[in-house]
């Protein structure tokens with residue numbers, strides 16, 4: 297069997313604006329990767345983009361990486377990963393090139409599962425058939441306020457979630473806030489209102505785990521200063537408190553706030569970079585994104601490295617149905633999986649392009665799709681209306 301084509305499929309749609317500490321999103325996008333073979337089998341993956349230009353990601357997939365794979369045996373995934381990595385070593389390793397490699401790797405595993413007639417998580421040696429999740433939301437939005445946040449979180453509890461994540465840190469008036477560099481600086485709140493937001497979340501979650509995410513907008517001094525307040529509010533994890541280059545800062549936070557778990561980094565990529573974070577004791581919970589950090593092949597190694605160091609893995613997941621499905625398979629294949637991110641913002645690219653919605657039990661433990669490969673059956677008729685021509 298040989299690979300005959302590797303294509304990027306850019307998807308996009310608008311949505312009502314949501315903001316984290318820094319960025320505002322009024323649209324969703326995804327770059328799906330489709331790998332075709334001479335046998336008729338094809339695999340689907342997603343290269344996560346963090347809002348990067350889809351045309352560039354598609355170009356990397358089709359013009360730079362596809363020629364490495366065409367005419368090759370699709371089952372040699374470890375070999376293909378290394379070949380893509382080493383042939384782009386001088387300018388790749390991180391950012392969009394690693395994102396493109398990740399999307400291709402996911403598509404290769406989906407393809408292998410289809411060829412073998414097995415779900416990917418079983419090919420990897422399944423650890424569980426379900427994946428615990430937490431509700432990921434609590435964004436800032438126009439006119440939302442504390443009441444809007446309260447209603448949102450109450451909805452998650454009614455749905456069956458026990459744990460949730462909210463955004464904090466959108467404070468233009470806080471000295472040193474990088475929000476002043478961002479294109480949209482609206483919906484900024486005071487530090488006091490952020491405290492009220494956390495108090496509201498704590499009240500609604502009851503004994504549930506509260507995660508707060510600053511999206512890298514703090515520095516280590518701010519995080520350590522906030523420590524007593526985070527402790528009072530029973531914050532369980534502090535996610536991405538500082539930019540991932542500031543490993544010493546994360547290390548300081550971990551050391552100074554021993555009762556709060558530091559989680560990160562969704563923007564980090566590659567086994568070696570995660571290993572450095574663990575070796576420096578900069579993080580307690582590892583949060584790679586399978587569509588960005590290196591696909592199944594690399595993220596399995598990140599998980600195993602974390603397991604050896606006594607760390608849990610909670611996958612970051614903020615993409616289309618393909619990314620969510622792939623994340624479920626990866627999470628279910630690892631013994632050190634902690635609850636996975638289940639994004640609850642309206643996202644048609646997650647809910648409107650599949651034939652069957654993802655299923656969960658009453659506590660929002662997701663069932664891993666049981667079909668061949670990722671088991672995510674795309675509705676190509678519906679999907680077509682989201683394809684961006686370029």
Ligand SMILES: [Mg+2]
Pocket residue numbers: 509511535536562
């Ligand atoms: Mg995050």
